[in-house]
Amino acid sequence: MSILIDVSNLSFSFGKGELTQSVLKNITISIYKGEIVLMTGPSGSGKTTFLTIIGGLRQASTGSVKVLDEQLINSSEQVKVKVRKQIGYIFQQHNLIRSLTALQNVSMTLEMHQGLSERERLNRAAKMLQDVKLGDRLHYKPEQLSGGQRQRVSIARALVGQPKIILADEPTASLDKQSGQEAVNILKQLAKESGVTILLVTHDYRILDIADRIVALEDGVIKPA
Numbered sequence: 001m002s003i004l005i006d007v008s009n010l011s012f013s014f015g016k017g018e019l020t021q022s023v024l025k026n027i028t029i030s031i032y033k034g035e036i037v038l039m040t041g042p043s044g045s046g047k048t049t050f051l052t053i054i055g056g057l058r059q060a061s062t063g064s065v066k067v068l069d070e071q072l073i074n075s076s077e078q079v080k081v082k083v084r085k086q087i088g089y090i091f092q093q094h095n096l097i098r099s100l101t102a103l104q105n106v107s108m109t110l111e112m113h114q115g116l117s118e119r120e121r122l123n124r125a126a127k128m129l130q131d132v133k134l135g136d137r138l139h140y141k142p143e144q145l146s147g148g149q150r151q152r153v154s155i156a157r158a159l160v161g162q163p164k165i166i167l168a169d170e171p172t173a174s175l176d177k178q179s180g181q182e183a184v185n186i187l188k189q190l191a192k193e194s195g196v197t198i199l200l201v202t203h204d205y206r207i208l209d210i211a212d213r214i215v216a217l218e219d220g221v222i223k224p225a
């Protein structure tokens with residue numbers, strides 16, 4: 001099986017000199033194609049920091065971080081952009097644009113995919129929203145949707161560009177048990193159908209059963225969960 005995320009001896013600190021705070025300490029982990037990996041760990045243990053480095057959203061300088069065969073340590077902006085284009089992101093707060101409908105929020109992501117006409121973008125976005133069971137909510141704005149529905153719009157937005165990797169940061173944190181489980185179950189089903197790899201950070205123990213593998217980050221160190 002191919003390795004999509006290959007991290008070895010990654011260390012990362014915030015601040016300089018006496019104020020240096022070491023957040024990730026010598027992390028080594030490989031994540032395979034199609035795998036769903038959940039990363040748990042107490043608040044402040046470095047989970048979000050780790051995710052943003054993997055996603056090419058934060059620069060690290062120590063160790064090796066290969067994502068989709070690109071080295072992200074001390075990488076150029078060009079390399080980071082190339083990697084980012086192949087990743088779908090899901091955040092705790094859905095980060096949808098309030099003035100746009102569900103359909104517009106999802107189709108907007110496809111604007112950076114060259115060569116698709118507006119009609120094709122809208123068709124793909126509508127199909128994706130049907131897949132997350134929101135076919136009857138295409139023209140609703142975020143505030144007209146429930147928390148779980150909004151999070152499913154962000155799942156559709158993350159998947160519509162056919163990414164190789166999904167990075168999700170506490171996607172169920174603001175949802176009740178049922179909506180949270182519904183959202184991650186849909187995510188899992190769609191990911192397995194298309195072979196997408198998922199790295200999901202959470203301290204929601206109610207969703208651990210969607211994982212193929214669970215790892216724990218404690219004090220910047222990875223431990224088997």
Ligand SMILES: Nc1ncnc2c1ncn2[C@@H]1O[C@H](COP(=O)(O)OP(=O)(O)OP(=O)(O)O)[C@@H](O)[C@H]1O
Binds near residue numbers: 042
């Ligand atoms: N931009 C920043 N500048 C300085 N320190 C930061 C910054 N971002 C995070 N930190 C610190 O790094 C540590 C790890 O933060 P991080 O957000 O990665 O943890 P987390 O495990 O995701 O926590 P949570 O589960 O609460 O989201 C924390 O102690 C935090 O205060």
